[in-house]
Amino acid sequence: MTPLHEQLAAGLLARAEQGLYRRREVLESPQGALVRRGGREFLNFCSNDYLGLANHPDVVQAFKRGVDHWGVGGGASHLVCGHTRAHHALEEELAAFVGRERALLFSTGYMANLGVITALLGRGDSVLEDRFNHASLVDGGRLSGARFSRYAHADPEALSAKSSGCDAGRTLVVSDGVFSMDGDLAPLPDLVRLARAGGAWLMVDDAHGLGVLGASGGGVLAHFGLSQDDVPVLVGTLGKAFGTFGAFVAGGDALIETLIQQARTYLYTTSLPPALAEATRAALQRVRGDGWRREKLHALVARFRAGAEALGLSVMPSATPIQPVLVGGNETAVQMSAKLAELGVWVTAIRPPTVPAGTARLRITLSAAHEEQHVDRLLEALAEVCAS
Ligand SMILES: *Cc1c(COP(=O)(O)O)cnc(C)c1O
Numbered sequence: 001m002t003p004l005h006e007q008l009a010a011g012l013l014a015r016a017e018q019g020l021y022r023r024r025e026v027l028e029s030p031q032g033a034l035v036r037r038g039g040r041e042f043l044n045f046c047s048n049d050y051l052g053l054a055n056h057p058d059v060v061q062a063f064k065r066g067v068d069h070w071g072v073g074g075g076a077s078h079l080v081c082g083h084t085r086a087h088h089a090l091e092e093e094l095a096a097f098v099g100r101e102r103a104l105l106f107s108t109g110y111m112a113n114l115g116v117i118t119a120l121l122g123r124g125d126s127v128l129e130d131r132f133n134h135a136s137l138v139d140g141g142r143l144s145g146a147r148f149s150r151y152a153h154a155d156p157e158a159l160s161a162k163s164s165g166c167d168a169g170r171t172l173v174v175s176d177g178v179f180s181m182d183g184d185l186a187p188l189p190d191l192v193r194l195a196r197a198g199g200a201w202l203m204v205d206d207a208h209g210l211g212v213l214g215a216s217g218g219g220v221l222a223h224f225g226l227s228q229d230d231v232p233v234l235v236g237t238l239g240k241a242f243g244t245f246g247a248f249v250a251g252g253d254a255l256i257e258t259l260i261q262q263a264r265t266y267l268y269t270t271s272l273p274p275a276l277a278e279a280t281r282a283a284l285q286r287v288r289g290d291g292w293r294r295e296k297l298h299a300l301v302a303r304f305r306a307g308a309e310a311l312g313l314s315v316m317p318s319a320t321p322i323q324p325v326l327v328g329g330n331e332t333a334v335q336m337s338a339k340l341a342e343l344g345v346w347v348t349a350i351r352p353p354t355v356p357a358g359t360a361r362l363r364i365t366l367s368a369a370h371e372e373q374h375v376d377r378l379l380e381a382l383a384e385v386c387a388s
Helices: 004-017 057-070 078-082 085-098 109-120 135-144 156-163 188-197 220-224 253-262 274-289 291-311 330-342 372-387
Strands: 034-037 040-044 102-106 126-130 147-151 171-176 201-205 233-237 247-251 322-328 348-350 360-365
Touching: 040 372, 057 274, 085 102, 085 233, 085 247, 085 274, 102 109, 102 253, 109 135, 109 171, 109 201, 109 233, 109 247, 109 253, 126 135, 126 156, 135 147, 135 171, 147 156, 156 171, 156 188, 171 188, 188 201, 188 220, 247 253, 291 322, 291 372, 322 330, 330 348, 330 360, 330 372
Parallel strands: 126 147, 126 171, 171 201, 201 233
Antiparallel strands: 034 040, 102 247, 233 247, 322 360, 348 360
16 A cells, blocks of 8 residues: 555645645734734735634633633533533623524534534434535535435425435424525525424524624524524624634524433533633623624625726625635636735635635635725735726
C-alpha cells in the first residue's frame, strides 16, 4: 500500500489543481467591521456577526463576570453535574424569546442538528431535506439510518413528489430557514401545509434568521408568523447574530424531554462554559432590545443591493445580510477574492462542495457593525475587480 503521506499529498495536489484548496487566514483582532490580518487592516465582509455583538462591551462584561462567578469549565455533561443556573436561565429566556414551551442548549449548531435528527428518527423512518441544507442537517439525516432523500431547493412541489413514498414510520421534513450560502428564505408556509397534509413533522434550522428577521429578531418563523404547532422543531445557533457560541433546540416539553433522554450529542459531551451562557444572556438582551441594529442592517442590505445592481453584478435574490455575488468558476472566485484583498476588502470565495459545482461565489455578509461608507467602499472595490 502507498504510504499514508504520499497518498494524502496526491489528494491535496488534485484538490489544488481544481481550485478547491482551502486556506485559513490568521486574524489578529476581534471581530468587527475592520479586522487585522498579516499586519494589515481589512474591511470585513465575511463574518456571521450580523448584529455586531461578538465584541459588544455588555456581552464581554457579562462573560468576564460569568468567569469570576463560575470559573471556566462546565466540568461535566448536563446530566452529570454540568448543568448550572446560568444554562438553565438561558434556556428559559431563549424559549420565551422564540415563543416555545422549552429550549435545550447544545454545544454547537452542528451537534444540535446531529442530535435532534438521530434522536427522532431511525430505520424505517424517512427524512426529506432541501438540497441546499447545511452540511450538519445532511449528516444528521444520514447518521439517523432513516430513508434519506433531498428535494429541489425551495421547491414545495418537489417536496410533495418526494413525500408520497413515505407512509410507513415517521417522516421529518428538514430545512434551513435562511439558506446559508444563498441568503434566500425557505418557503415555510408551503412546507408547513405540505408537512401537515402528509402527516410529517417539520424541523427548521434558523441559524441565519434568528436575531436578524422578525420585528424583535424572532427569526424566520416570526417573519412568517408561524407557531410551535406549525414548526414543532426549531434549531437556533448562537455563534451568528448572537455573537457568542453554541446552539439550542426549541419546542414542546415532550420534544425537549426526549432530547434530554436520547440525543447523543447532548448526553455525551461537556456542557458549555457557564460564563458563555451568561454572555449569551447579555447578547439576547441586545438582540431583543436593539431594534436599531436590525433596521440599520436592513438599510445597509438595501444600499448594497441598489449599488450592486447599478454595477450590473449578479447578486442573488436575497433580502437577508447574506448577499452572494455569483461567479461560477472556482479559480475565478478565488482570484476575485484575492484582488479584493489587495484593495483591503475581505470577502471569502465559496466553492464546491459547500455550493453546487459551477456556482462558486463571493459570499458577502453585511453587519450592523458596518457603516454606509464601508458598503460604498465594498462596491467601489467590486467595480474595480469586475472591470479588470
Ligand atoms: C453555521 C450553521 C450551523 C452550525 O452552527 P455552529 O454552531 O457553528 O456549529 C448549522 N446550521 C446552519 C444553517 C448554519 O449556517
